[in-house]
Amino acid sequence: MLADPAGLLAVAIVVAVAVIFGFGIRETFAPVASLKAISLDPALLPDYAVRTVLRMLAAMAASLLFTFVYGTFAAKSRRAEIVLLPLLDILQSVPVLGYLSFTVTFFVKLAPHWVLGLELASIFAIFTSQAWNMAFSFYQALRTIPGDLDEASRAFRFSAWQRFWRLEFPFAVPGLVWNMMMSMSGGWFFVVASEAITADRQQIALPGIGSYVALAIQQENFSAIVWAIAAMTVVIVAYDQLLFRPLVVWADRFRVEQTAAQSVPHSWFLQSLRHSRLIALATRPVTRCLHGLLRVRFLNLRPDTGRTLAGTKLSRLIDVIWYASVAAAAVWIAVVIVRYVAGGTGRGDLVTVLRLGSITLLRVVVLITLASFVWVPLGVMIGLRPKLAERVQPVAQFFAAFPANLLFPFFVIPIVRFGLNADIWLTPLMILGTQWYILFNVIAGATAFPTDLLEAAKTFRFRDWQWWRVVMLPGIFPYYVTGAITASGGAWNASIIAEVAAWGHHQLYAHGLGAYISRATAAGDYPRIVLGIAAMSAFVVLFNRLLWRPLYALGERRFRLD
Incomplete structure (x- = not known):
């Protein structure tokens, strides 16, 4: 018998997913004339969901490649670091609409008669909401590799290629996997902007859940919003169980510890794949090829002699x-x-963006502070309990992925009806783009925390605040700083959505730099778009340079596992 029932189920799932994705990819290469108007018919949601997930997975693949190259150069070259890190601060602070304002025309011209050009524009927009926190996570991991492991790799005379795949990549995997989940959720957060946008008076509405949600908001259709939420829930649970839960279980093998963990994460799908003989036969050539590549002494540079x-x-x-x-x-x-x-603005515009940027900065600081007090203890509790993490993971992904646009009715209608202050009551929408970066990175830090250190803390009877001060906070500190940095950029990015809310014919604008950029983008006013993005980038870079970078250096110097 070639496979047991569990193995056959795994094969059936893999084949079904391949067929569904094959259909979606075929639609990507169709002529532009074949695009149909977005419909709110719930029967079309499965097709829309497949198209959206394909874009997000394509963006995730691009983000991984970007992370490995960019993070490695930033971590290993001090000359490159002084350019790449500030540039990364700027890139993560530029809102999705800011990228689309200048890139939609470029991508459309790559394939003017095919849907592929529009798909590339959408994938790039999703990429800009996924890549930055993954790059920060990988950079942080490479800068905090334990000294004994670094010395062991030198003793074994690993080439640069072998060192990357045998030491650096495995050490970074636990944090990277949780940041991949956050990036996937970040893609959902901006899916409306990436699929249904107006840039330079050019309307783009690709088949997808984002376009469906945009149309439902425009038509004030509550039932369509409910259907979209249901479709999102099914999709998030599906890729959590079939992709991220297996990755979490696989990443657990790379924890740095000297004693076995008391409990380990579990994945029914990964277990089924491992028991399937058909999957083993199909992947055996690929596995042998990968093992051979890991043994190649590629980039066999002369080891550092200390001089x-x-x-x-x-x-x-x-x-x-x-x-x-x-x-x-x-x-x-x-x-x-x-x-x-x-050439297109005056001195008054500069004063305006500085004033509005200060207002948005205040919102960002307040939200990051509140999110830290809430999610650091909860993230530690989840990360130290694999069974709890297994149950919480899909729930956290769902709320992290929940687009702020779907909450507009619950904010806009009360604000309009009771005459509330939009500057105050639209602010909570920004926290949707802030808190999850902190939560997921803290979970990653707690998950990667060595079990032997926890047992030592138990032996010395550390309790309450002493346990937090001496054991856990130092252990998760580099991960928290990574989460806080990306949370800062995510909050600035979310201001584009949070400071501008619409429901049907009701339009609300809060005072802030996000609303300024959103208005300029809708009007196709490029000088003001550039001014707003430049001001936002300056605020983010200065904030990171004055606060987060010193904390990053402190984490590298005092709180690495040596």
Whole structure:
């Protein structure tokens, strides 16, 4: 007998998913003329859901590739770091609408007569909501690799290729998996903006749940909103059980510890895959190929002998040239932006964006503080209990993925009816883009926390605040800072949605930089779009440089597992 019932079930699921995705991919290469108007017929939601998930998975693949390349360069090159980290701060602060304002035309021109061009524009928009926190997580992991593991890799004379796949990637996997889940949820949060947008007066409405939700909001159709929520729930539970829960179980093998964990996560689908002989036969050639690649001494660079170039005259000269080049490039970019913005705005606009940016900054600080007090203890509790994490994971993903647009009726209608202050009552919408980065990263930190250190803390009878101060907070500190940095960027990004709410003909605007950029985007006012994005980027970079980066350095210096 080739397989047991569980194995046959796994094969059936894999084949069914492949067939469904094959159908969705075929639609991607159809002519633009074949696109139909979005309908609120619930029978079309399965097709819309498949198209949306395909875009999100494609963006996830691109985000992983970006993470490995960008995070590695930022962590290993001090010269590259001074450019890549501030650039990452800027990239995560630029709102999705800001990217789409300038990239939709480019992607459409790549395939002007095919749906593929529009799909690429949507995938890129989702990519911009997924990649940054994954890159931060990978960078943080590479900078906090335990010293004994680093010395062991040097003793075994690993090549750069072997070191990456045998040490750096495995060490980063636990945190990266949870950030992948957060990134997938972040894609849902901006799915309406990525599928149903107006940029430069060009309407784009691709088949998907985001376009469905946008149309339901426009027509004030509550029943369609309910159907969309139901479809989202089914999809999130499905990819949690078939993708992320198996990844969490697989990532558990890479925890850094000297004693076995008392409880481990479980995945019925992964267990079924492991018991399926058909799956084993089908994947055996791929497995052998991957194992062979891991043994290749690719990039076999000369190991570090302890004598670095940092103190040589040549190194100092290279540093001077590099820093001068970076400064010159920054000045040139700033001059270009100033000239472009000055052609379509006035001095009053600069004062306006600084004032509105300060208001949005206040919202971000308050929300991050509140989210930290709530989700740090809860994240630790979930991360230390695999069974609880197994039950909470799909629920957390659902709420993290919940688009703020679906909550507009519950905010707009009471605000309009009772004459409430939009500046105050629209602010809670921003927390949807803030709290989950902190929660998922804290869970990742608690999950990766060595069991032997927990047992040592129990032996020394650490209790209450002493346990938090001496054991847990130092252990999760690098993960929390990563979550807080990405939460800051996510909150700024969410301001585009949270400070502008619509339900049918009702339009509400809160005072803030997000509303300023949203209005400029809708009007196709590129000088003001650039001014708003530049101001937002400046706020985020200064905030990260003055607060989060020093905390990052503290985590690398004092709270790494050595």
